[in-house]
Amino acid sequence: MRLRSVGTQLLFALALPAVLLTVWWVASAGSTSPFWPPLKDIAAAFPETWTWDKLRTDAVPSLARLGIGYALALVVGIAGGTAIGLSRTLRSFLEPTLEFLRAIPPPILIPIIALFAGYTGWTAKIATIALGCVWPILLNAVEGVRALDEVLVDTARSYRFRRPTYLLHVVLRGSSPQVATGARQALSIGVILMVISELFAADTGLGAAIVQFQRGFAIPQMWTGIILLGVLGFLLSLIFRVVEHRALAWYRGQRQSERGI
Template identity: 70%
Template sequence: MSTTNPLARIGYAVALPLVLFTLWWVASAGSESFFWPPLSDILAAFPDTWFGERITTDVLPSIARLLIGYLLALALGVALGIPIGLYRRVRAFAEPTLEFFRAIPPPVLVPVIALFAGYTGSTSKIVTIVIGCLWPILLNTVEGVRAVDEVLVDTAKVYHLSTRSTLVHVVLRGASPQIAAGARQALSIGVILMVISELFGANRGLGASIVQFQRSFAIPEMWTGIIVLGLLGVLLSVIFRLVETRALAWYRGVRDANRGA
């Protein structure tokens, strides 16, 4: 049964987080463990830790690197995925190389990228995010383009649509649901790589701050950093869902019509 009431949808969305929050509060209350402080202590440390200059020195630079790397990967993945998906010879030429690089976990490449691009700047971190986010976008674009109905492509040729119009209105439109699925996967990977890339030689950023808190035994502050990462992931997911819902409104309408039929 679908829920169309906005208040009901919000209630369903926040119910589980509230339950988990309550369980954490109860389970940690009165805790004397140095590494498992009460949730009340963590929340008390939150404002002083993140509502000051860390927003501009750590949070915003991390988000900026994530967005730059993610958008570059999105553009590159779609641009490469279209010709690979459209042309069989290009696909046969590129697939072995794609499979080779896809099998390499991006975190393994972080030290190598930092070695060539530098440890202290933002370049190595952005490159790491691009490489990690590229593969789900690229592979989903390839599969989405390959799944486009050939009758539609042939019809576009019959009506003498230009190559650009065919790509935009037929190929990209038909592949867009699968591209969106790859983009969603890439976003979660990007958040992970944003943190991992900041563990090597960085003194600023969310990942670097969490490590610094851990090394200085500022455990409540370390937990606040983990919470900030979780909240950032939720915020990015909500923004992505809003953009996806607007961009793929036509697809949802066709799917619902087919179900009704």
């Protein structure tokens, strides 16, 4: 039954992409537009464009910057959200400012960040990714801490848990499902900002490569870059789901026991 369930889920996951690729292949088969080449031409250009050297010089730096910026956002978001969620005074003091900063689209900050860090180099790009990813993580961490089970909190206090033990096993563990929701949202935002940050005077990265293909009228190659971004985004999402599935196994078991499953 387990294998059948996994097979069914895999079939549903692949059905829509297969249908969309088929429609794209058929719809573009007779295209003569230089901006909308046939999918078969794009597929033929893919292995020639994205060789190992090209992946090493463009895809690897992009993923590295994404990883560093995302990791910084996780650390700052979880630490800051935990502190704010535990302190009503701190929450009242910071909430208006946080809402104001959250409402500012991160791409708008790229020119400002570049004034201090420069367009070239990694600093501005990592800062852009981190600033965009931190808000969903931080705000979900705040809500996760505020929604802790009061019985669990009172029990921990009655047993006089030490502060590190209380933070690790009650606060962080109890808020982790909500934090995971924010981290999932932040990952998709990070991929978008990874590309946007590379559109400004960058010489390496997937975003820079796509712009260079567009400026050189290498349209099939440009489309291969867009497809590669989609594939990488899908793989990152899949990796996140695997990690989340393992990390929150206790939470799923708890929910199932509460529902009597």
